[in-house]
Amino acid sequence: MAEAVKVIAANRKAYHEYFVLEKIEAGISLAGTEVKSIRMGHCSIKESYVSISHDEAVICGMNISPYEKGNIFNRDPVRDRKLLMHKSEVRRLGQKIREKGLTLVPLQVYLKGSLVKVEVGLVKGKKLYDKRDAIAEHDAKREAEREMKSRRFDD
Numbered sequence: 001m002a003e004a005v006k007v008i009a010a011n012r013k014a015y016h017e018y019f020v021l022e023k024i025e026a027g028i029s030l031a032g033t034e035v036k037s038i039r040m041g042h043c044s045i046k047e048s049y050v051s052i053s054h055d056e057a058v059i060c061g062m063n064i065s066p067y068e069k070g071n072i073f074n075r076d077p078v079r080d081r082k083l084l085m086h087k088s089e090v091r092r093l094g095q096k097i098r099e100k101g102l103t104l105v106p107l108q109v110y111l112k113g114s115l116v117k118v119e120v121g122l123v124k125g126k127k128l129y130d131k132r133d134a135i136a137e138h139d140a141k142r143e144a145e146r147e148m149k150s151r152r153f154d155d
Contacts, residue, residue, distance in 0.1 A: 027084030
């Protein structure tokens with residue numbers, strides 16, 4: 001039986017700015033009030049990135065708004081949080097980042113059952129002409145769909 005997945009935050013801009021080469025699912029180390037805040041949907045990963053140091057993956061810049069009923073138990077909203085991944089996987093990703101000039105970017109935060117997961121993407125930056133091509137392709141696809149829709153209603 002598949003577990004229900006509820007997407008909390010998605011980084012759509014990452015798909016525009018980067019080529020996503022590989023996607024990795026990771027857990028995230030959170031405090032209790034942070035989990036409650038995420039369940040309410042108060043999470044943003046727009047300005048965040050993942051860094052690797054000392055065989056640990058850390059997500060930086062992820063904003064989790066303070067839980068309104070958490071008072072003294074609330075943590076700093078943009079503190080660095082450890083990602084829960086196998087050490088061999090972290091080493092492999094760290095090696096790729098150093099060699100090829102790639103980077104790690106969080107693509108989405110979601111609830112998988114009762115757990116909070118982060119989908120991290122191994123990405124390579126797009127050049128300006130790549131972005132223009134992607135926009136032109138998207139516009140052409142949208143125009144074709146609009147044309148098909150109008151033909152369907154004309155019949």
